[in-house]
Amino acid sequence: MDLMPGADEHAIADAASAYLAGELPVARCHRPAPDRLAAEQLEMIGSLGWFGLSLAEAQGGVGLSPVEDVMLFREIGRYLAPVALLTTALAARVAALGGDDALAATLLTGKAKVALLVPEPADVAMWRVFDGTDAVYALAIDDESTLYPLDATAVKAIDCLDKTVSMGLLARAGMAAAVRLVDPTIMQHGTLAAAAMQVGAAEAELDMIVAYAKIRETFGRPIGAYQAVRHPCADMAVRCEAARSQLYAAAVALRDGHGDAAAQVDAAKLLANAAAVRNADSNIQLHGGIAVTMEHDAHLFMKRANLMAKLFGSDRALLDRLVDNRLAA
Amino acid sequence: MDLDFTPEDDQLRAEARAWLASNVPSTARPAESVAAGQYDRDWQRRLHEGGWAGLNWPREFGGRGFSAVQQMIWFEEATRAHAPAMNSMLIALMHGGPTLIARGSEEQKAFHLPRILTGEAVWCQGFSEPGAGSDLAAITTRGRVEGDVLVVDGQKMWTSFGHWADYQELLVRTDPESRRQKGLTWVICDMKLPGIEIRPVLSMSGEHHVNMVFYDNVRIPLANVVGDIGEGWSVAMSTLAFERGTAFLADQVELAHKIDALIALASKTRLENGRLAIEDDEIAHRLARVKADTMAIRSMTIAGFSRVARENVPGPEGSMLKLFVTTTYKALGELAADISGWAFFEYGDNRHTNRMTYDFMWSWVLTIAAGSSEIQREIIADRVLGLPRAR
Numbered sequence: 001m002d003l004m005p006g007a008d009e010h011a012i013a014d015a016a017s018a019y020l021a022g023e024l025p026v027a028r029c030h031r032p033a034p035d036r037l038a039a040e041q042l043e044m045i046g047s048l049g050w051f052g053l054s055l056a057e058a059q060g061g062v063g064l065s066p067v068e069d070v071m072l073f074r075e076i077g078r079y080l081a082p083v084a085l086l087t088t089a090l091a092a093r094v095a096a097l098g099g100d101d102a103l104a105a106t107l108l109t110g111k112a113k114v115a116l117l118v119p120e121p122a123d124v125a126m127w128r129v130f131d132g133t134d135a136v137y138a139l140a141i142d143d144e145s146t147l148y149p150l151d152a153t154a155v156k157a158i159d160c161l162d163k164t165v166s167m168g169l170l171a172r173a174g175m176a177a178a179v180r181l182v183d184p185t186i187m188q189h190g191t192l193a194a195a196a197m198q199v200g201a202a203e204a205e206l207d208m209i210v211a212y213a214k215i216r217e218t219f220g221r222p223i224g225a226y227q228a229v230r231h232p233c234a235d236m237a238v239r240c241e242a243a244r245s246q247l248y249a250a251a252v253a254l255r256d257g258h259g260d261a262a263a264q265v266d267a268a269k270l271l272a273n274a275a276a277v278r279n280a281d282s283n284i285q286l287h288g289g290i291a292v293t294m295e296h297d298a299h300l301f302m303k304r305a306n307l308m309a310k311l312f313g314s315d316r317a318l319l320d321r322l323v324d325n326r327l328a329a
Numbered sequence: 330m331d332l333d334f335t336p337e338d339d340q341l342r343a344e345a346r347a348w349l350a351s352n353v354p355s356t357a358r359p360a361e362s363v364a365a366g367q368y369d370r371d372w373q374r375r376l377h378e379g380g381w382a383g384l385n386w387p388r389e390f391g392g393r394g395f396s397a398v399q400q401m402i403w404f405e406e407a408t409r410a411h412a413p414a415m416n417s418m419l420i421a422l423m424h425g426g427p428t429l430i431a432r433g434s435e436e437q438k439a440f441h442l443p444r445i446l447t448g449e450a451v452w453c454q455g456f457s458e459p460g461a462g463s464d465l466a467a468i469t470t471r472g473r474v475e476g477d478v479l480v481v482d483g484q485k486m487w488t489s490f491g492h493w494a495d496y497q498e499l500l501v502r503t504d505p506e507s508r509r510q511k512g513l514t515w516v517i518c519d520m521k522l523p524g525i526e527i528r529p530v531l532s533m534s535g536e537h538h539v540n541m542v543f544y545d546n547v548r549i550p551l552a553n554v555v556g557d558i559g560e561g562w563s564v565a566m567s568t569l570a571f572e573r574g575t576a577f578l579a580d581q582v583e584l585a586h587k588i589d590a591l592i593a594l595a596s597k598t599r600l601e602n603g604r605l606a607i608e609d610d611e612i613a614h615r616l617a618r619v620k621a622d623t624m625a626i627r628s629m630t631i632a633g634f635s636r637v638a639r640e641n642v643p644g645p646e647g648s649m650l651k652l653f654v655t656t657t658y659k660a661l662g663e664l665a666a667d668i669s670g671w672a673f674f675e676y677g678d679n680r681h682t683n684r685m686t687y688d689f690m691w692s693w694v695l696t697i698a699a700g701s702s703e704i705q706r707e708i709i710a711d712r713v714l715g716l717p718r719a720r
Binding site: 001002003004005006009067206210213214221222224225227229230231233234235237238241242243244245246248249251252253256258263264266267270271316318319320322323 | 330331332333334338398607613614616617618620621622624625626627628629631632634635636638639646649650652653703705706707709710713714715716717718
């Protein structure tokens with residue numbers, strides 16, 4: 001019975017953080033095309049094992065578990081690193097478990113980037129596409145997940161609020177599946193990793209305002225000495241603590257195949273969404289005017305938090321599932 | 330990281346379940362009264378006879394020396410079996426006893442600890458005053474040394490169960506020149522001493538739970554001082570850190586059962602629009618959110634144990650748990666009010682007439698007592714986040 005990361009788990013996070021700080025720092029989001037991953041970066045990330053961290057060695061993975069996944073993706077969220085890192089890892093899992101070893105190897109080694117396909121509520125003939133730029137495959141996740149070859153030029157690009165992803169629309173007609181896999185745990189892995197990204201973002205937001213509250217002065221005192229600032233910061237810390245603890249519990253439940261793993265993962269994403277979105281709000285509000293400017297980092301986290309709150313389980317979808325799975329039981 | 334119980338844990342759970350099945354009283358606790366106090370003592374005596382007293386106390390003092398996980402197992406089983414709560418035994422078991430174990434003399438331990446474990450002695454707390462609530466260090470109740478007695482004059486406030494307690498953990502100012510945390514003394518006060526007057530304070534729930542306690546020339550033997558004269562603050566703090574450790578474990582476990590009971594209620598209660606409450610999207614989503622929060626409470630609780638196991642002392646993270654638990658409790662109360670409709674208003678000024686309505690009001694006790702939410706946020710700002718001091 002232990003829900004605190006140990007030395008091995010911290011080592012995963014530290015290594016990820018070291019790479020991200022050098023190659024994909026948050027500062028890149030103020031430069032053009034922050035959604036892009038250079039081919040060398042993708043391959044380097046493949047060689048670090050990020051796309052197969054929780055996949056069994058027999059399937060070409062690193063042989064670790066969802067627990068290590070959350071340590072990694074929490075850092076990815078903290079650096080606002082591309083969502084395609086998660087989609088590509090999930091696609092590698094689909095290819096490996098679906099029996100396409102060659103495609104799995106391509107994806108695990110970072111030789112191809114994968115876009116995320118989300119059903120378009122207003123038009124059943126279309127996919128909404130995230131990170132289609134430079135992508136060679138596209139993944140749709142449901143109880144049955146489908147991996148398609150992607151013609152990136154067929155994606156109609158649309159400017160996205162969150163510039164760390166590219167967004168577009170794609171006609172479903174004429175797409176032929178490369179791999180199909182009926183496995184509800186694919187979405188659970190995705191939801192868990194997305195929750196980890198939200199927790200990382202929520203922690204980054206807290207760190208940002210705490211650092212500022214110690215140095216920014218108004219009326220002759222640091223703003224961190226005012227209860228009007230201290231108490232919302234404390235609430236941000238509580239949201240992080242709750243979401244992080246539930247994230248770890250969900251990761252262990254998924255790793256060990258507990259009967260309530262699906263509900264634990266949904267609860268983790270629900271708490272993580274709240275932490276990331278509400279901490280983004282408090283971070284901007286407590287910073288004051290400087291945080292509504294383009295040059296500041298605060299809006300980057302607000303935009304990413306709101307996007308990730310819709311991907312891999314929106315609050316509405318999560319609550320519906322919790323009602324069906326838990327409340328009806 | 331893991332969520333596994335050891336074979337010994339499973340064995341303990343089986344033992345607890347079996348014992349509880351044949352020992353939980355069939356009668357409910359009477360409404361808040363001396364009879365309720367007797368019920369609490371009787372349950373404690375039964376726990377002691379069954380070997381389940383002082384779960385978190387070291388074995389050498391008659392306890393079981395349970396780890397936090399073992400305590401959680403007990404509370405999970407006790408809640409599942411609808412066993413009585415500690416109620417008026419709580420201060421003795423979770424504050425008074427542990428303080429004596431940490432700081433008491435051999436005589437104090439030998440006299441008091443067995444009486445607590447067997448349910449013979451109920452304790453109450455004498456810390457808060459009308460002018461010293463959140464600002465506990467503002468205590469003005471005086472204690473002056475006269476030969477081998479401490480003479481106490483002043484007033485305490487919010488004394489839960491003071492009207493039937495046998496002893497009180499009493500914090501008084503022994504150095505009249507002192508300010509704030511300095512010059513305080515922690516002393517065991519026999520509640521039967523002459524000069525003590527107890528006046529009831531009715532809670533908004535209609536129950537007599539708390540009291541004002543007045544001290545007029547109350548003469549307490551100096552031998553009852555725990556620690557030394559003037560060391561009261563550090564003695565008191567040894568209990569408060571404890572309070573934020575596992576003292577509220579039972580409440581955390583119970584909360585998970587309350588949400589499940591509310592879900593069951595929502596499945597058979599019709600709203601004013603005729604729909605079953607559970608089929609109303611807004612109600613169902615709020616229930617699911619509180620359910621997720623109770624799952625997170627269990628995770629935070631286990632994360633807290635893990636942290637204490639590594640660092641050996643309860644840290645300020647306990648404040649985050651208290652804030653989250655009490656906020657969730659409040660959301661649960663509001664949801665219960667919404668679901669139960671007019672039945673929410675059917676209340677006869679004691680908990681037995683309507684437990685949900687009572688819990689709704691109790692939620693403010695939780696967010697104010699044992700360090701209000703505002704005080705918890707100050708602790709987090711200072712000790713978790715390291716923000717500049719507000720004071």
